[in-house]
Amino acid sequence: MAYSSALHLVRGVKSRLAHSGVQAEALFQQAGLDEGDGLACDALTLSDKLSHLWSLLVEHSGDPLIGLKVSTPHRLGWLGVMGHIMLVSPTVQSTIERCHGHTRVGLVLPGSQRVVPQQRYDFVWCVLLRSLRSAAGRDDAAPVLVEYAFPEPANAELYAQTFGCPVHFGRPGNVMEFADTDLVAALPDYRGGNGVLAGLAHAQPPTITARVQAMVAVMLPKGPPHREDVAAHMMMSERTLQRRLAEEGTSFTTLVDDTRRELARQSLSTGELSLKMLSFQLGFSEPSAFYRACKRWFGMTPSDIVNHAPPRGPASST
Known part of the structure; x- marks a missing residue:
């Protein structure tokens, strides 16, 4: 994995934790996820470090639902394209199958030396659902079914409340299932997207x-x-x-x-x-080249965009 992708991934997780009031900087360092040479590692090692982090977070918080709580599946700005890249990075392996009008998305989080904790799957499922809702521009998009390859926890009803659908445990794999009609309605203009969302929209190999x-x-x-x-x-x-x-x-x-x-x-x-x-x-x-590109794309400088208005579509070429 490229260092920059790992950096965005780790910063994204850290941002969500901080937004939820979890002070976890020391835990990131303990897991070897400091923003230095510790991120310049192969995909399996990075995946193990992420699993270690989630184990530490559960131990530190005493809350087995932390993966759901720090990433409630509502729209979130930091995802964007980098979030899609995160989903298709070597730390997440996905499969997409169609069956009787439904699309089933399966996830496997690989590891080398560490068992992947359920809380890490909780977080990634919420990232996927939040990405869908962000692309759709609506907060009520929901799967029809979620399956976990983990034993049923004592508070299983909270999973159904979080995802807005039945959630089953002890299944062969970790799967989120969507109705094709909902996906078509949710992503009418999503063309040429990346990774999992592109597969959800079209249920065919990416272009x-x-x-x-x-x-x-x-x-x-x-x-x-x-x-x-x-x-x-x-x-x-x-x-x-x-x-x-x-x-x-x-x-x-x-x-x-x-x-x-x-x-x-x-x-x-x-x-x-x-x-x-x-x-x-x-x-x-150099930054000046970026400034010129922003003027061409958005009709504004980067500073103007940050200080005054969100970037709009490409500027007119007239």
């Missing part, structure tokens, strides 16, 4: 556009992504990548710009990163 966008977003903090590198990761030639994108009505240059714009919009709306840090996270060589 080349979606795959490139997800890869570009992860590569941006290292500098402007190159088409040949993305093509190599996707095990195809540059010419084939160009042709496939053209068939989907876009181009590599357009996707890089679109991905930068969406990441900028999400980050500027939350204000989590300094403008200088954000410019480098988006692959710009």
Whole structure:
């Protein structure tokens, strides 16, 4: 996993905990999730560290429902595209199946040395549902069923209240099931999205556009992504990548710009990163280039967006 993706993931969890009044900085350090070399690790090691964190949080709080409480499934701004990347990162493996008008999303949180605690699944399920609600622009979107591969807890009724549907325990896997009609109604304009949400919207393999966008977003903090590198990761030639994108009505240059714009919009709306840090996270060589891009995208400078108004759609080219 790229360091930048791990950093966004850990900062996102930390932000939610802080928002809920949980002071967990020392627990992050104890789990090896400090924002330094401790995040520059392989995916399984990072996953183990996240599992360790959730075990520490349960022990520290004495609350087995903390995974639900710090991430109640309502819309939340910090998710955005980075949240989708988090869901499809190596720390989360997902499957999507269609059955009799329903879409079943299965999750496996891999680990190497540590057992994954249920609270970590609680948190990720809420992230998924919150992402859906954010994309839909409505807070009442709900699954029809949730299944856990864990024994039934003493307070199982609180799970049904949280997700707004029946929740069953002791099942073969961890699954959230949606009615296809609800997904179509919830995501009418969600085109070319990333990862799990794109799969929910269309219940088919992600498009080349979606795959490139997800890869570009992860590569941006290292500098402007190159088409040949993305093509190599996707095990195809540059010419084939160009042709496939053209068939989907876009181009590599357009996707890089679109991905930068969406990441900028999400980050500027939350204000989590300094403008200088954000410019480098988006692959710009210097902040002035980011400023010029914002003027082109939104008709405003980054400072104006943060101080006065949320970013709107692309500025007119006239």
